Amino acid sequence: MNREADVLVIGAGPGGYPAAIRASQLGKKVVVVEKEYLGGVCNHVGCIPSKALISASKLYRKIHEAGEIGITASGVKLDWTKLQAWKKGVVKRLSDGVGNLLKGNKVDVVWGTARLTGPNSAEVKLRDGGSETIRFKDCILAAGSAPIEIPGFKPDGKRIVTSTEALEFPEVPKRLVIIGAGAIGLEIACFYANFGTKVTVVELMPQVLPGVDTEVARYMERALRKRGIEYHLEAKAKSATVSGAQVKVAFEVGGKPQEVEADHCLVAVGRRALTQALGLDAAGVKLHAKGWVEVNNKMQTSVPHVYAIGDLVGAPQLAHKASKEGLVAAEVICGRPALRDFATVPGVIFTDPEIASAGLTEDEAKKAGHDVGVGKFPFAASGRAITALETDGFTKIVFDKKTHLVLGVHIIGPEASDLISEASLALEMGATVEDLAWTVHPHPTLGEAMAEAAEDAEGFPVHTMKRAA
Numbered sequence: 001m002n003r004e005a006d007v008l009v010i011g012a013g014p015g016g017y018p019a020a021i022r023a024s025q026l027g028k029k030v031v032v033v034e035k036e037y038l039g040g041v042c043n044h045v046g047c048i049p050s051k052a053l054i055s056a057s058k059l060y061r062k063i064h065e066a067g068e069i070g071i072t073a074s075g076v077k078l079d080w081t082k083l084q085a086w087k088k089g090v091v092k093r094l095s096d097g098v099g100n101l102l103k104g105n106k107v108d109v110v111w112g113t114a115r116l117t118g119p120n121s122a123e124v125k126l127r128d129g130g131s132e133t134i135r136f137k138d139c140i141l142a143a144g145s146a147p148i149e150i151p152g153f154k155p156d157g158k159r160i161v162t163s164t165e166a167l168e169f170p171e172v173p174k175r176l177v178i179i180g181a182g183a184i185g186l187e188i189a190c191f192y193a194n195f196g197t198k199v200t201v202v203e204l205m206p207q208v209l210p211g212v213d214t215e216v217a218r219y220m221e222r223a224l225r226k227r228g229i230e231y232h233l234e235a236k237a238k239s240a241t242v243s244g245a246q247v248k249v250a251f252e253v254g255g256k257p258q259e260v261e262a263d264h265c266l267v268a269v270g271r272r273a274l275t276q277a278l279g280l281d282a283a284g285v286k287l288h289a290k291g292w293v294e295v296n297n298k299m300q301t302s303v304p305h306v307y308a309i310g311d312l313v314g315a316p317q318l319a320h321k322a323s324k325e326g327l328v329a330a331e332v333i334c335g336r337p338a339l340r341d342f343a344t345v346p347g348v349i350f351t352d353p354e355i356a357s358a359g360l361t362e363d364e365a366k367k368a369g370h371d372v373g374v375g376k377f378p379f380a381a382s383g384r385a386i387t388a389l390e391t392d393g394f395t396k397i398v399f400d401k402k403t404h405l406v407l408g409v410h411i412i413g414p415e416a417s418d419l420i421s422e423a424s425l426a427l428e429m430g431a432t433v434e435d436l437a438w439t440v441h442p443h444p445t446l447g448e449a450m451a452e453a454a455e456d457a458e459g460f461p462v463h464t465m466k467r468a469a
């Protein structure tokens with residue numbers, strides 16, 4: 001069978017499906033080809049299932065800590081099978097929602113695996129057998145990413161696993177080793193630790209969460225210890241050997257060999273763009289030397305009517321970045337003046353406590369030549385945080401001392417994931433620390449931490465003592 005489309009979208013993840021909807025809203029005939037699931041990695045084996053388990057694990061921890069405020073519960077039990085079933089239901093609900101949105105916006109969905117066969121054509125191996133050819137005027141590549149494998153750690157889906165299996169172990173592991181203290185490694189470490197798993201993390205670099213503001217990462221290291229999570233930094237992972245229901249993980253720290261045994265070993269050392277099977281050569285699409293698809297700020301590849309978005313075009317590999325890039329691609333195709341010109345793409349790591357950041361870290365701001373100032377406010381001084389029994393962490397504003405412009409905001413603490421949006425808006429609007437300090441924040445809220453940190457930046461903190469210059 002042959003099909004014609006104005007716009008072909010390959011992949012219905014958080015990049016592809018919004019792109020398809022927007023192009024259709026703007027009058028194009030759109031076809032999406034998806035091989036596995038509507039909503040992509042994020043919805044099925046990433047953001048959503050992991051956050052469902054993280055929410056449950058926090059609730060579990062809080063129930064156990066509530067004795068401090070006079071609430072004691074006896075016989076609190078975790079029914080892992082029921083939790084997994086609930087998590088699956090959440091995923092299904094959101095995935096069905098994506099299906100309804102595509103249908104409601106008159107986007108045709110073709111189930112199968114697509115490969116470009118030329119600059120204006122693709123072949124689809126249909127999921128139910130057979131194939132079809134799609135001819136298109138414009139194409140948006142949104143095929144996403146897959147876990148990176150490292151030598152000595154061949155995933156077997158049971159003992160040596162990727163994040164996908166780690167989110168659905170048949171039972172809560174007693175012991176878990178995680179290779180990589182990045183976003184996936186530490187989110188999973190925190191929620192299993194809350195459920196009582198003995199977690200050991202092996203990280204190559206000298207700090208956890210490389211790329212995160214150093215002060216925040218150091219605070220996280222202390223928080224991990226508090227949760228009973230053991231970690232080894234500057235550690236070289238060597239091999240994982242399965243024996244029955246156990247896996248032995250060998251690694252080296254400072255040249256000294258070490259070993260740890262566990263029920264499972266999760267390898268979370270990054271994700272690679274899924275470029276290989278897309279037929280990029282047939283269309284003439286070029287790759288960056290590091291393996292992702294190269295694009296300009298209109299999301300055009302080296303072939304201008306072929307666009308690429310999301311994890312396929314490299315870091316940051318985040319769902320909200322993929323979605324915004326999808327909208328840019330769709331609008332450019334429809335002749336609108338859209339550009340990928342974001343002042344910031346905020347990032348959140350849903351550890352316990354959470355970490356959220358937008359803009360430059362203190363080190364990055366110094367390297368960029370700014371005369372850097374910092375304003376801070378600890379959640380231990382926040383009335384709302386104290387009433388919520390969540391006093392770990394702080395808000396840190398990085399600013400330019402000459403212009404007072406906000407350069408970056410880094411939060412570790414309760415609801416950091418929601419608090420960061422104010423910082424993103426501040427950065428997009430070119431706000432100064434005075435703008436943040438003089439914005440009236442409701443009391444008592446966690447959001448006050450932003451204004452308090454801004455007052456500290458100005459040198460006039462009210463609820464903390466003035467720091468020595």
Ligand code: FAD
Nearest residue numbers: 011013015035040041042046047114144310311317318319
């Ligand atoms: P994907 O979501 O990977 O979607 C690509 C789609 O294309 C898939 O559905 C795939 O089946 C399909 N596809 C691939 N090749 C073909 C083909 N040839 N033909 C047809 N279909 C094809 N990000 C956040 O912002 N917040 C989080 O909390 C978060 N948590 C995460 C937790 C985990 C455990 C993981 C693994 C990732 C997490 N991420 C998170 C990252 C986020 O999932 C990705 O950045 C996001 O999914 C990228 O979207 P995408 O559309 O580019 O790709």
Ligand code: NAI
Nearest residue numbers: 180181182183184185203204237268269270317348349350
């Ligand atoms: P990552 O890049 O965040 O972290 C990988 C970690 O592994 C790094 O700390 C790195 O130094 C370490 N590492 C690399 N090779 C190693 C080795 N041989 N031995 C030991 N450590 C090694 O990648 P991760 O955690 O796999 O996540 C992939 C992507 O998924 C992230 O970059 C992020 O964009 C996205 N994600 C986002 C989340 C969020 O937004 N909340 C949550 C989870 C994932």
